[in-house]
Amino acid sequence: MTAVLVKAFRDLRRRRLQAVVVFVTTLLAVGTGTIALTLIAQTSDPYQTAFEAQKGAHLVVDFDGKVDPGALAGTPAAIGASAFAGPYRATDMQFQSGGHKYTVTTIARDNPGGDVGQLRITGGRWPSSSNEIALTRSFADLNHVSLGDRLRVLSVPQASILTVVGVVVDIDELRADVGGQQHAWVIESAFASLTTKGASFYQMDYRFSSDPTSAQLQAHLDTLRASVPPDSITGSISYIFARTVFHISTEILTGVLVAFSVFALAATAAIVANLVTGIVISAYREIGIMKAVGFTPTQVIGVFVLQILVPTATASVIGIPAAMVLSQPLLASNSQALGLAYQPTYSPLLGLLALAGALLIVTIAALLPAFRAGRLKPAIVIANAAAPRGHSGRWLRRLASQARLPRSVVLGLGDATARPVRALLTLLAVVLGVATVVVALGETRTFNEIYSYEGHIGKVDVVVAKSPALADADTTKLINSQPETGRVVAQAFANITAHGIADPVNTLTFRGDSASLGYLLTSGRWFSGPGEVVANGGFLQDAHLNVGDSFTGSVNGAALKLRIVGVVYDFTSGPGGHILMLDWTTLAAGVPDLFPSSYMVTLKSGSNVDAYVRRLAAAQPDLLDVQAASTGNTAFLSVIAVVLLGIAGLIALIAIAGIFNTVLLNTRERLRDTATLKTLGMSPRQVIAMVATSGGFLALLGGLIAVPAGVALYRVLFDQLSALGGNTTPPSFYDVFATWELIAIPIVGVAVAIAAATIPGRWAARTNVVEVLHAE
Amino acid sequence: MSELVRLTEVTKVYQGGITGALNGVSVAVEKGEFAAIMGPSGSGKSTMLNLVAGLDRPSSGTVTVGGTDLGKLGEAGLARFRRDHIGFVFQFFYLLPNLTALENILIPAQLKGNVVPGRARELLEQLAIKEVADRYPALLSGGQQQRVAIARALINNPTLLLADEPTGALDTHTGDQVMELLGELHRHGQTILLVTHDAKLATRHAARVISVMDGKIVDDARLESPDRTASEVIRVRGEEVSR
Structure with missing residues (x-):
């Protein structure tokens, strides 16, 4: 054994450049593999930690404001929830801060604790008077709202001012940067002045003794639906969906990362096999001499494999911890989004797995040519002095x-x-x-393309968000009175109940030339009249429908006869999400109080967008939020x-x-x-x-x-x-x-x-x- | 005859060497000569040949070939010089194993940018190896390999043919054939500088024998001169070696 070690280490010194090649390639490969493994393995870690710590709700359900809150108190028992919170009164509230207007779901709640859905205060304190509000950390960070900022409420006629006194983490919400509308909290006594008649709803948080599956959650929702009047459930979020969306970047990356790790290791194995073959060829006569002085074939193999294993092990010992450290910023961003004090997480098991994998792959790659060396006949190789040349x-x-x-x-x-x-x-x-x-280039570009398409980049110049306090007719008149206005498409949100789909389906209702918004259809066509809808693939899949099929939906208790005419490529709904897009005339009859929440304006060629935005915003400074259609937040894509x-x-x-x-x-x-x-x-x-x-x-x-x-x-x-x-x-x-x-x-x-x-x-x-x- | 090669006070000390491989050697070779540099192993004869070929540079002194001071040429210049003026025949042939005999012969011409398959075929015929043109070196006998190497050395019509122990790896009979071939080339006007440790070989084929010992020229005999017979050269050589 000593002879093998001595020979291997002497050879290693002699072949320094080759050792450096093995070291560098292995370092890069284990680095790549470890980063990928770390990201994949940690996918659910910080979320799970926070979910348990804050007694997260497995199911959050929104009920129509007309439902008797007393009836809601019996729902936890109906579905076997081990704990619950609510019903909380909630309303969509628009406010202005730092020149921008935002909409949040404001919830009436007197304290952040409770058996379910605890809110962890990461800054400031809980509101204690009727002019105070707490925001999510996710929202505050994204929109640069700070403690002490004063928010001007625009969604109610009597404008009031709320001071931000607390920043909290709500584990039951979607991340603000991935598009979820965020919650905000005021004390019970403040709520009435922040909502208008018919604009509030109830929210219930349910928690079960063990983590339910998707199917179990679906069954619970069905039970709930049966226990309340029809169309009373207006929305729900499960912990599975929230977790998936929270980890959306890692979810998207996982498949690619696995493929890339395999590539890196395969490339390294190829290089190592090449290198050992090269060493064997160059040491042809030396192998003969080694055998002549008494090295057994196994010892010869050992000498060659050791020469590779030493730089491989060195690279792994350096590369694996380094890669774990390099992975931390991405993991840290997840923890920070949850308001968790970031604790760098290093998994020794993962490190050992990466080390074992690297050594195993490299050993196999080195063994094949080393076996060849072990089998060489000493007399022949000594006599020939050099390996046969490649011809x-x-x-x-x-x-x-x-x-x-x-x-x-x-x-x-x-x-x-x-x-x-x-x-x-x-x-x-x-x-x-x-x-x-x-x-990598292709994936990155396509993500950008999807983002551009979903953000209507190049199709829409200005987005105008309207306060409910301002009439649609006045807003439309104001926009159309601007000389640069070319095209206006009004957009309203509604929820439609569809047979076979548990939750109400988010529905985008358009007024105007919505086809010009450039939604990408994967099959069929854009709707062209009442009753026609375009749906995303997830909806068709779950409702077992195809293009050309008709189905019955309902809105506000009124039945709607709908026909699928096209399938839209959609990422905004997230994994498992549903969306329908249809014309204004389809819903107008069933929803008399349907009003647009935003207007997408395309300006005439050569118009000055900034001047337009300034002028329109100045016309209704309190009731309109006018923004140039921007490329928006691409941090997620950048990661x-x-x-x-x-x-x-x-x-x-x-x-x-x-x-x-x-x-x-x-x-x-x-x-x-x-x-x-x-x-x-x-x-x-x-x-x-x-x-x-x-x-x-x-x-x-x-x-x-x-x-x-x-x-x-x-x-x-x-x-x-x-x-x-x-x-x-x-x-x-x-x-x-x-x-x-x-x-x-x-x-x-x-x-x-x-x-x-x-x-x-x-x-x-x-x-x-x-x-x-x-x-x- | 005009002078083709001149070494003036050439010294060559190898890195780490205590004694020089060549110590102040001065010698000239005329155009058309067949000169043999003779000496035992380590005497400096191969070093002289390498300096003349521009493969190595002297520690001091000058080497001039065809009026060109090799010390003034850079690496690329030396490569061009070898391509244009030198043909080199090695003891171990050094044919490129992955090229056929014909391809090996053509290499120096192709490096010059010339395409001369006709000239290569002519040489194959002249050296009686026409039938091995498309064979790889591994399939050739030692004599055939050396003939291919000679053809390769001649493809660019070199001013000077350098041969370093060209028979060293051959049996006596094949070696004699190779030397006959070199003699034939000399009779057709080729200047040849041969390095050998074999005194009999040198005196039998070369017209001039330069004896080298410990990096110095100890004898320079023109055998056509009546007072310097082959036996006398061999005797001088023997005395030097025994000393």
Whole structure:
């Protein structure tokens, strides 16, 4: 054993550069894998911690304001809830702060405690007088509202001022940055002055003795629905949905991260296998001598595997903790969103798993060529002194010769494929690296595209939000009186009950040329008249409907005969969410008090958006919130882009290391040939060109395979992502790469590979011919 | 005859070497000569050849070939110089294993940007290895490999053919054939500088024998001169070695 250790460590010192290659590639691979594993493993961790600590509600249900609150008191027993809170009175309230207007669901509650849905105060205190309010930390952070800020209530005729005295974390709510309307709290005595007749509703929080499944929650909702008058339930949020939305970025990333981790490890395994093969080839005679002096085949294998395991273990010991540290900011953002004092979480088990995985994969990769070394016959290898040279690639050289390429290029092409297994393993690393970059670019771009489309970017210039206190007719008149106004589409929110769907379905009702908003349809067409609706895939899936099918819905107790005419690609509803879009005339009869909450305005070409916004806002400073349609909050997309592109970059670096490694091995093995060529008159530039060609060719070939493979993989992964929201990916989302980009990606890969190959190329060009040939 | 090669006070000390491989050597070789540099292992004969080929640089002194001071050329210049003026034949042939015999022969011409398959075929015929043109080196005998190496050295019509122990890896019969071949080339006007440790070989084929010992020229015999017979050169060499 001592002899094996001594020999392995001496060889390691002698082959420092190769050890560095193993170290760097393993470091990058375990880093990538650990970041991915950490993000995946921690998906439910901070949420779960906060949910338990705050006795989160498994089910939050909104009941119509007409329901008798006394009747609601019996609902927990009806569904077997172990604890409950409420009924709380609630109302949608609009207020102004710092020049912006916001709408929150204001809840009457005298204290933040209770058996269910405790609110954790992370700043300030609970309201104690009727002119005080508490906001969620999520809302306050997103909109830069601070303790002490004064909010001007606009949704009631008698405008009042509320002072922000507390910031709390509500575990039962969706994150503000993912689009959920946030809660705010006032004391019971303050509530009446903040709502208008018919605008309030009740909210109940239910908690069960153990975490219920989706099906169980659905059954509970059905029971609740049966226990109250029809259409009394106006909305619900389950803890599963809240948790999923909370972790939406990680949920979206999970599949891609797993794929990327596998890529990184596969690329590293390919490089290590190449490297050990190279070491075996270069140490051919030495292996014979080792065996001649008494090393057993197993000991020979041990010497080679140890040489790889030492840098691998070192890289893992450094890389795994480093990757865990690098993952923390993303995890911290989750904890901070929950108001948890962020405790960096390091899982020793996860670290050990990553270490074991890295060592296992690298050992397997190293064992195969090491076995070859162990099996070599000493007499033969000592006599032959060197391993048989790779002779493949003749056909390629001939083709290149026929194409009259310079001789150095022809020789380089031959070198690239002289050892087919090495070339294939290198290709694998390159293909994985380039494909990952393609996938990451594609995914990032599509997310941006979805965001642009859902935000109507380029279709709408100004969004006007109206206070209920201002009449629709007055608002419409005001907007239309502006000379720059081109097109106005009014939008109202309503809830429709549909057979087969437990919760009331969020419904967007449009007045005006809504087709111009550019909603993306995956099948069918946009609605064109009363009774026609466009639904998202999740709705069709859960209601077992298809385009062309009719169904009966109800709103305010009135039946609606609806027909599906199109399917809209939708992410805003989240996983499992439902949405319907229809024309104003469809609901007008059933909902006489239907009024738009916002107006999407498209200005005439050449109009000054800022001037328009200022003028319109000044016309009704208290009752209108006028904003230029912006690109909005893209922090969520930025996180995804950073993670995807960052990891893709790491895998691309592994691929570059693979090219460098292969070219280095080729150069070392062909040192005598290079010296001979220099004697025959090959100039240093020609030597570099020859070596660079060998690297560049493999990168080109890898790129040509990787680009279509990457595009195909991107489509598969994006299809899965679309399916999360019950969507079918529309063909236009596949088309995120320009042709020139698909050509440029392999070209850039070739350029980088050539740059990497230039290092061993220069080394070969500087090699002293006399020394090399003398050594032979 | 005009002077082709001149070494002036050339010294070569290898890194870490206590004694020099060459110590102040001065010698000239005329165009058209067949000169042998003879000496035992470590005498500095191969170093002289490497300096003339521009493969190595002297520690001091100058090496001029065809009027070109090699010390003034950079690496690329030296590569061009070798391509244009030098043909090199090695003891162990050093054919590129992944190229056929014909491809090996064509390499120096192709590095120059020339396409001369006709000239290569001519050399294959001249050296009686036409039938091995498309074979890889591993499938050739030692003699065939050395002939291919000679053809490769001649493809660019070099001013000077350098041969470093060209028979060292061959059996006696094949070695004699290779030396006959070099003699034939010399008779057709090729300047040849041969390095060998074999005195008999040197005196049998070369017209001039430069004996090197411990980095110095100890004898320079033109065998066509009546007072310097082959046996005398061998005797001088023997005395030097025994000293």
